Amino acid sequence: MLPESLLLLLTSALALAQSRQELPLNIVSSFATQRLPNPASFSLPAEEQLFISVALCSDSSSARFFISNSSNSDSVDDPGPGGTNAFEIILNHGQGNWTGRFANGGILGLQRDASSDFSFDIALFHQSLDLPFFGDSTSNQALIFSRQFQGIENVKPTYPNYTLPAANLSQPLAPSNPPNLTLIMAETSVGLANGPHTGCSLSSRSTAGTIRNETFWAREVDFWRKEFLVTGLNPSTNYTAFVVEDNTKVSGPIYFATKSSGFTCPLVHSLPYCPGVAYAVPLPPPPAGSVVYDNTNLPDAVSQPLISYMANFTTSLTTFACGRDWYSPLVGCNDCQREYRKWLCAISFTRCSEPSPSNPNGFTATPAEPSATGISATARPGPDGAQRVLSALLPQETRDAPRNPFLPPMGSPYMMLQPCLEMCNAVDRACPPFLGFQCPTNNFNAGASYGVGYIDSADGDKDQGLTGAAQDRWGNVWCHMI
Ligand SMILES: *[C@@H]1O[C@H](CO)[C@@H](O)[C@H](O)[C@H]1NC(C)=O
Ligand SMILES: *[C@@H]1O[C@H](CO)[C@@H](O)[C@H](O)[C@H]1NC(C)=O
Ligand SMILES: *[C@@H]1O[C@H](CO)[C@@H](O)[C@H](O)[C@H]1NC(C)=O
Ligand SMILES: *[C@@H]1O[C@H](CO)[C@@H](O)[C@H](O)[C@H]1NC(C)=O
Ligand SMILES: *[C@@H]1O[C@H](CO)[C@@H](O)[C@H](O)[C@H]1NC(C)=O
Ligand SMILES: *[C@@H]1O[C@H](CO)[C@@H](O)[C@H](O)[C@H]1NC(C)=O
Ligand SMILES: *[C@@H]1O[C@H](CO)[C@@H](O)[C@H](O)[C@H]1NC(C)=O
Numbered sequence: 500m501l502p503e504s505l506l507l508l509l510t511s512a513l514a515l516a517q518s519r520q521e522l523p524l525n526i527v528s529s530f531a532t533q534r535l536p537n538p539a540s541f542s543l544p545a546e547e548q549l550f551i552s553v554a555l556c557s558d559s560s561s562a563r564f565f566i567s568n569s570s571n572s573d574s575v576d577d578p579g580p581g582g583t584n585a586f587e588i589i590l591n592h593g594q595g596n597w598t599g600r601f602a603n604g605g606i607l608g609l610q611r612d613a614s615s616d617f618s619f620d621i622a623l624f625h626q627s628l629d630l631p632f633f634g635d636s637t638s639n640q641a642l643i644f645s646r647q648f649q650g651i652e653n654v655k656p657t658y659p660n661y662t663l664p665a666a667n668l669s670q671p672l673a674p675s676n677p678p679n680l681t682l683i684m685a686e687t688s689v690g691l692a693n694g695p696h697t698g699c700s701l702s703s704r705s706t707a708g709t710i711r712n713e714t715f716w717a718r719e720v721d722f723w724r725k726e727f728l729v730t731g732l733n734p735s736t737n738y739t740a741f742v743v744e745d746n747t748k749v750s751g752p753i754y755f756a757t758k759s760s761g762f763t764c765p766l767v768h769s770l771p772y773c774p775g776v777a778y779a780v781p782l783p784p785p786p787a788g789s790v791v792y793d794n795t796n797l798p799d800a801v802s803q804p805l806i807s808y809m810a811n812f813t814t815s816l817t818t819f820a821c822g823r824d825w826y827s828p829l830v831g832c833n834d835c836q837r838e839y840r841k842w843l844c845a846i847s848f849t850r851c852s853e854p855s856p857s858n859p860n861g862f863t864a865t866p867a868e869p870s871a872t873g874i875s876a877t878a879r880p881g882p883d884g885a886q887r888v889l890s891a892l893l894p895q896e897t898r899d900a901p902r903n904p905f906l907p908p909m910g911s912p913y914m915m916l917q918p919c920l921e922m923c924n925a926v927d928r929a930c931p932p933f934l935g936f937q938c939p940t941n942n943f944n945a946g947a948s949y950g951v952g953y954i955d956s957a958d959g960d961k962d963q964g965l966t967g968a969a970q971d972r973w974g975n976v977w978c979h980m981i
C-alpha cells in the first residue's frame with residue numbers, strides 16, 4: 500500500500516493532467532490540432548458577457564465547435580452535439596462567433612475527424628458594454644460621454660423631513676475609484692470599426708481632433724459618465740468613436756457627423772442645475788478665450804430666470820404634503836421635480852441642429868399649425884430610394900421670437916430641433932394634478948411645439964413611434980430629449 504502523502508501527490512498530478520487549458524481574455528490564441536487531443540476542450544473564464552470568435556486558418560469541413568456555460572469545472576463533460584446546455588458555434592466561411600453570459604465560466608469543445616488536421620485561432624473578448632452617448636457636435640467640436648459606469652446613491656426624501664434637491668442643483672462629489680476611460684475616435688472613412696474591437700488594438704490608434712477637456716459628469720443625476728469635449732474636427736464628416744475602459748473593455752462603436760461649416764450655434768455644457776444640457780444652443784459666440792459655454796461663462800441673464808422658475812416650481816410642489824399624501828403609488832414629488840427640471844432645461848436651452856448629411860432635405864419646411872401639438876414624425880424616400888425619417892427640425896428666422904425670451908438673440912437664422920413630446924408627458928405623469936401641468940402647455944412656452952410620434956406613437960403607445968428613440972448609434976437625432 501502507498502503512503503498517504505504519495506497517494507495525494509498522485510491524485511493531484513492526475514487532476515493537473517486533466518485540467519483544461521484556460522483561454523485568456525482579450526488576446527488571440529492560436530492552436531494546431533496536431534498538438535491537441537481529439538476531442539479537445541478549453542476552459543472559459545467567468546464573465547458577465549463574453550464574445551467568442553473562432554477562425555479556422557486552413558480548410559476543414561469536419562471541425563465543429565461547441566460551448567457550454569454552466570461551469571468551467573474540470574468535472575464537467577466536454578460540450579458536444581445534443582448535450583444539455585451545449586450550443587454549437589456555426590462556422591461560416593471558416594469563421595464563427597458566440598456572445599453570451601458565462602457567470603460561472605464555461606467550456607469550449609472542438610470535435611473533428613481524426614484524419615483531419617488544421618490550425619485555428621480563438622479570441623475571447625469582453626462583449627460590448629453599453630454604448631457611449633453622443634451629446635452633440637458643431638462644425639468642428641463634439642461632446643461625447645462614456646457609458647454610465649457607476650451608480651450614485653441619491654437618498655429618497657421621506658416625511659416628515661421631505662427635502663427636495665436645491666433648484667440650483669450641484670454635481671455630486673467625484674466618483675470613487677473610477678475606471679480609466681479613453682476616447683478613441685477617427686473619421687469613419689478610416690475604417691476604425693473594421694479592425695478588432697479590442698483595447699490593445701484601439702489604444703494603438705491615433706485619435707482624431709484634440710480632447711480639450713475631460714471630466715466626470717452625472718448627466719442623468721444617478722449615474723456617472725465621463726464627458727469628453729473634442730475640438731479640431733472637420734466639418735460635415737462622419738466620425739466613429741469608441742471608449743476603452745481600463746485598456747481592455749470596449750464600448751462602441753458609435754457614429755456621428757459634424758455639422759456643416761455654416762453651422763454657428765455654440766455648444767453649452769457642464770451646467771450643474773441642468774446636468775443633461777450638452778448640445779448646441781442658439782447663442783452668440785462664446786466670450787473670447789472660450790470655445791464653448793459652461794457654468795463659468797454663461798450669462799446670468801440666462802441662468803438666473805431658469806433657477807428662479809425651478810425654485811418657484813419647487814415651492815409650489817412642496818405645498819403638497821409630499822411623502823404623506825400620495826397622488827400616485829409609483830411616483831413622488833422628487834420624481835416630479837426631476838422630470839420638470841429636465842423639461843424646463845430642454846425648453847429653456849433651445850437645441851440647434853441641421854439635417855444629417857446623408858439626408859440634406861430631411862426636415863419639415865413648414866411650421867406646424869398653431870393648434871397642432873408639433874411636428875409629426877414622417878418618413879420620406881432619400882436619394883437612394885430608401886425611406887428616411889425626418890427630424891423634428893424647424894427653421895428659425897432672425898426675426899422669430901426665441902422660444903426662451905431670456906436667450907439673447909443669436910443674430911442669424913438656424914434650425915431648431917423640437918423637444919420630444921415624451922419629455923413633456925413624463926412631467927405630466929410624474930407630477931400631482933393640482934400643479935396643472937399640461938402638455939403642451941402655454942405657461943412658459945407659449946406656442947411651443949414638439950416632435951410627436953418618434954418615440955411613442957402619435958396615439959401614445961409606448962415605444963411604438965417611428966424610431967422608438969430620440970437618437971441612435973448611427974448619429975441620427977430625431978427630436979430633442981435630455
Ligand atoms: C458573428 O456571426 C454572425 C453570424 O454568422 C455574423 O453575421 C457576424 O458578422 C459575426 N460577427 C463578427 C464580429 O464576426
Ligand atoms: C447560459 O446562457 C444562457 C443563454 O445565453 C443564459 O440565459 C444563462 O443565464 C447562462 N448561464 C450562466 C450560468 O451564465
Ligand atoms: C432633513 O434632510 C436634509 C437632507 O436630507 C438634512 O440635510 C437635514 O439635516 C434634515 N433635517 C432634519 C431636521 O432632520
Ligand atoms: C489610461 O489609459 C491610457 C491609454 O491606454 C494610458 O495612456 C494611461 O496611462 C492610463 N492612465 C492610468 C492612470 O492608468
Ligand atoms: C473642464 O470642464 C470643467 C467643467 O466645465 C471645468 O470645471 C474644468 O476646469 C475644465 N478643465 C479644463 C482643463 O479646462
Ligand atoms: C448657483 O450656485 C452656484 C455655486 O454653487 C453659485 O455660484 C451661483 O451664483 C448660484 N446661482 C444662483 C442663481 O443662485
Ligand atoms: C418666482 O417667485 C417670485 C416670488 O413670488 C417672483 O418674484 C419671481 O418673479 C418668480 N420667478 C419667475 C421666474 O417667475
Ligand SMILES: *[C@@H]1O[C@H](CO)[C@@H](O)[C@H](O)[C@H]1NC(C)=O
Nearest residue numbers: 687737754756855857973974
Ligand atoms: C455614419 O456612418 C455610418 C457607418 O457607415 C452610417 O451608418 C451612418 O448613417 C453615418 N451617419 C451619418 C450621420 O451620416
